Amino acid sequence: xxxxxxxxxxxxxxxxxxxxxxxxxxxxxxxxxxxxxxxxxxxxxxxxxxxxxxxxxxxxxxxxxxxxxxxxxxxxxxxxxxxxxxxxxxxxxxxxxxxxxxxxxxxxxxxxxxxxxxxxxxxxxxxxxxxxxxxxxxxxxxxxxxxxxxxxxxxxxxxxxxxxxxxxxxxxxxxxxxxxxxxxxxxxxxxxxxxxxxxxxxxxxxxxxxxxxxxxxxxxxxxxxxxxxxxxxxxxxxxxxxxxxxxxxxxxxxxxxxxxxxxxxxxxxxxxxxxxxxxxxxxxxxxxxxxxxxxxxxxxxxxxxxxxxxxxxxxxxxxxxxxxxxxxxxxxxxxxxxxxx
Amino acid sequence: xxxxxxxxxxxxxxxxxxxxxxxxxxxxxxxxxxxxxxxxxxxxxxxxxxxxxxxxxxxxxxxxxxxxxxxxxxxxxxxxxxxxxxxxxxxxxxxxxxxxxxxxxxxxxxxxxxxxxxxxxxxxxxxxxxxxxxxxxxxxxxxxxxxxxxxxxxxxxxxxxxxxxxxxxxxxxxxxxxxxxxxxxxxxxxxxxxxxxxxxxxxxxxxxxxxxxxxxxxxxxxxxxxxxxxxxxxxxxxxxxxxxxxxxxxxxxxxxxxxxxxxxxxxxxxxxxxxxxxxxxxxxxxxxxxxxxxxxxxxxxx
Numbered sequence: 348x349x350x351x352x353x354x355x356x357x358x359x360x361x362x363x364x365x366x367x368x369x370x371x372x373x374x375x376x377x378x379x380x381x382x383x384x385x386x387x388x389x390x391x392x393x394x395x396x397x398x399x400x401x402x403x404x405x406x407x408x409x410x411x412x413x414x415x416x417x418x419x420x421x422x423x424x425x426x427x428x429x430x431x432x433x434x435x436x437x438x439x440x441x442x443x444x445x446x447x448x449x450x451x452x453x454x455x456x457x458x459x460x461x462x463x464x465x466x467x468x469x470x471x472x473x474x475x476x477x478x479x480x481x482x483x484x485x486x487x488x489x490x491x492x493x494x495x496x497x498x499x500x501x502x503x504x505x506x507x508x509x510x511x512x513x514x515x516x517x518x519x520x521x522x523x524x525x526x527x528x529x530x531x532x533x534x535x536x537x538x539x540x541x542x543x544x545x546x547x548x549x550x551x552x553x554x555x556x557x558x559x560x561x562x563x564x565x566x567x568x569x570x571x572x573x574x575x576x577x578x579x580x581x582x583x584x585x586x587x588x589x590x591x592x593x594x595x596x597x598x599x600x601x602x603x604x605x606x607x608x609x610x611x612x613x614x615x616x617x618x619x620x621x622x623x624x625x626x627x628x629x630x631x632x633x634x635x636x637x638x639x640x641x642x643x644x645x646x647x648x649x650x651x652x653x654x655x656x657x658x659x660x661x662x663x664x665x666x667x668x669x670x671x672x673x674x675x676x677x678x679x680x681x682x683x684x685x686x687x688x
Numbered sequence: 689x690x691x692x693x694x695x696x697x698x699x700x701x702x703x704x705x706x707x708x709x710x711x712x713x714x715x716x717x718x719x720x721x722x723x724x725x726x727x728x729x730x731x732x733x734x735x736x737x738x739x740x741x742x743x744x745x746x747x748x749x750x751x752x753x754x755x756x757x758x759x760x761x762x763x764x765x766x767x768x769x770x771x772x773x774x775x776x777x778x779x780x781x782x783x784x785x786x787x788x789x790x791x792x793x794x795x796x797x798x799x800x801x802x803x804x805x806x807x808x809x810x811x812x813x814x815x816x817x818x819x820x821x822x823x824x825x826x827x828x829x830x831x832x833x834x835x836x837x838x839x840x841x842x843x844x845x846x847x848x849x850x851x852x853x854x855x856x857x858x859x860x861x862x863x864x865x866x867x868x869x870x871x872x873x874x875x876x877x878x879x880x881x882x883x884x885x886x887x888x889x890x891x892x893x894x895x896x897x898x899x900x901x902x903x904x905x906x907x908x909x910x911x912x913x914x915x916x917x918x919x920x921x922x923x924x925x926x927x928x929x930x931x932x933x934x935x936x937x938x939x940x941x942x943x944x945x946x947x948x949x950x951x952x953x954x955x956x957x958x959x960x961x962x963x964x965x966x967x968x969x970x971x972x973x974x975x976x977x978x979x980x981x982x983x984x985x986x987x988x989x990x
Contacts, residue, residue: 348786349783349784349785349786350782350783351775351780351781351782352781353780354779355779368752368753368755368756370752370756370759370760380766380767385760388774388775388780389779389780389782390771390774390775390776390780391764391767391768391771391775391776391779392764392765392768393764393766393767393768394765394766394767395766396766411755411759429762430765431765593790619790627794628790628791628792628794629788629790629791629794630794631786631788633786660783662786664788665788665789665924666924667789667924671789671790671791
């Protein structure tokens, strides 16, 4: 496969998101604009300007009408996807590290940083998915993380729970309506930060990535750790592929140590693991720095990775990727096909 | 001053660039179905740059969600507002081809590849090497020889034999070995690096240092030349076809620089020569995309 290199940012990438149909790609970096790209050919649709600081996170609503972004300038902003127009700004006391729409796009959660005497919080905002509507200023709910700050968070299926990953390596489950804490389970090594949390297609389970060099597949309902994928480097991001039962992990040595290592040693590769068998099945190299974010195309045709080197690399898989199956999988498919007839 | 008013010839180019607009882009239809596009733009230093591209358009139809189709018509905005149709070359480039094939034993494959050229060569080199005493030819270091004080080292003949043992097993036949022998014969005369380490014994050993190091060796081992390849062929297809016989380390399919069509020949390198022999036998005369392949061992690059 020939990756498409997108060089729309001058600084390290922080997050990449595909929209629901997988035709658009949004990227944020530590420079101060968001880029929107066509995923199939890497053409840039446009850029969104207005933030005054590094942008940590972006998310797009299910209808690709609006996007939300969270930034180190202590704001969450809402943009119109089509024109790049700024629709709304919410101010917070500290930086916003993560935003995510729920399944129908009516609610948005934001994770704010613990700093300057303020505790880390998870806030929930009501959103009207309409570019002309007046968005409300009010925060519907605020969850305060007094033990360990949340680094990532997301909405489970039916917006029933809010799942958060913490700096101390634990994962919590909150009620999606009241904000009550149900569970807090230490899934990763103590004080090894959880760096990413991404959902499967129906949001019944999710994958975490952690600095403790592992990534785990966890169910949303009871926070049961179903699978563990171990790598040999701190992980920054993990995603679940569609169509094929794989997961993609991205990581690499911490950005500050990078200049002392060569690209080969630094392990700046996207790692593919089989989701069920937990076995590594291949790597894709290309970045000059650690991978900060990986995202799987919702159509299952490819994936994109963003690195500390400022590049987004969009990959469209070859036939060999789709043909790959474990022996047991092949047998099962053959059996099912035979029965079908 | 008068001189100032007069136009200095050295500034000529600069002035021209500022005053004239960029010529409009040109499109020329070529006879072979390709299109040549000539575009002009200003590069980062403000100089005028001309880009000539030769493209073949292949129409590929895909049915998409109407919303996706609608989004494709959206006007660009922000920093991309001035970009034309299609990907802009300052933000979007195509990277080098990456071969990614998931496999359960990829770790083993990767390791093989990393040690392939150098470690393997070293192993070959040391395979038949034995510790040999220069004094008595016994299997110990010279310094440990019991006859160290009583006997003088034996002469050149024995030394030559030892060298021959060190030389790598290489199929480079009698030619280099003979010259190597001549070189070693006249002790002290200059021997080019390529012939160094060649034995006087003439055991067929003769690989010294060579320009291009590992590539040369790899090519000699097990590379097939495949000719009469269809111009629609892809490297992947060739790889798939030949991988049946063993691990393929390299596939090179010559392609036309402009059109991207295959030129009709390819080189396939195998990790193991045995596999290459097998592949050569089986694939010679194989029908592939309406053409009959011709497969033979690649001749050594001279």
